[in-house]
Amino acid sequence: MTVGRSAATAALLQIDAIVQRLSGRAALSEVCRFLEASFPHFGWVGVYRLDGRELALEAYAGPAATEHTRIPLERGLCGRAARDGVTVIVDDVRSSPEYLACFLSTRSEIVVPVRADGRVVGEIDIDSDRVAGFDATDRKLLEEVAARLSPAVVASGAKPPA
Ligand code: SME
Secondary structure, three states: OOOOHHHHHHHHHHHHHHHHHOOHHHHHHHHHHHHHHHOOOOOEEEEEEEEOOEEEEEEEEOOOOOOOOEEEOOOHHHHHHHHHOOOEEEOOHHHOOOOOOOOOOOOEEEEEEEEEOOEEEEEEEEEEOOOOOOOHHHHHHHHHHHHHHHHHHHHOOOEOOO
16 A cells, blocks of 8 residues: 555654653554554564564554564564665465465465664564555555664564574
C-alpha cells in the first residue's frame, strides 16, 4: 500500500517525540504500537535486536504473540535482512522458501535493518494480511524509522556477532 508523503512526515514527527520521551524497550514498544495503530496494512509490527548470532524479539504490537521470539541469523526473512544488511520485501510469503511462518493470515512481509555505527544491531519486522502489502513508500518510511530507533535498540542491549 502507498504511504503518502504527508502521512509519513506526520508519523516521523510522532516517532521523534516518542524517542525523545522514552528509551530502550519502552521506546520500541511505543513505536510498535504507534505504527500498528496508524497504518491499516501493518498487521503485526515487531522489533528484534541482535544477540550475537541470534535475533531476539524486544517489542511488538499486534493481535497475537509470535513463537519466533529468537531467530538464528541463518534462518528466515529476518535472518536474511540482518545478514545482508538490506531491507527485504516479500510480496507473497507463500512462495518464499525461507519464510518462517508466524500467523496463518500473513501474506506479505517487510524487514528493515536497524544500524548503529554502520553495523546491523536489529531490525523492524512487519507482517501484512495483504498480498504485496509493502511498496517503496513503506520502505522509505520504515528506513527513516529504523534510523530513529537505533539508539533505543542499542540501549535495549543489542550485541552484534563477534
Ligand atoms: N516471518 C519471519 C519470522 C518472524 S514473524 O514474521 C513475526 C521470518 O521469516 O523471518
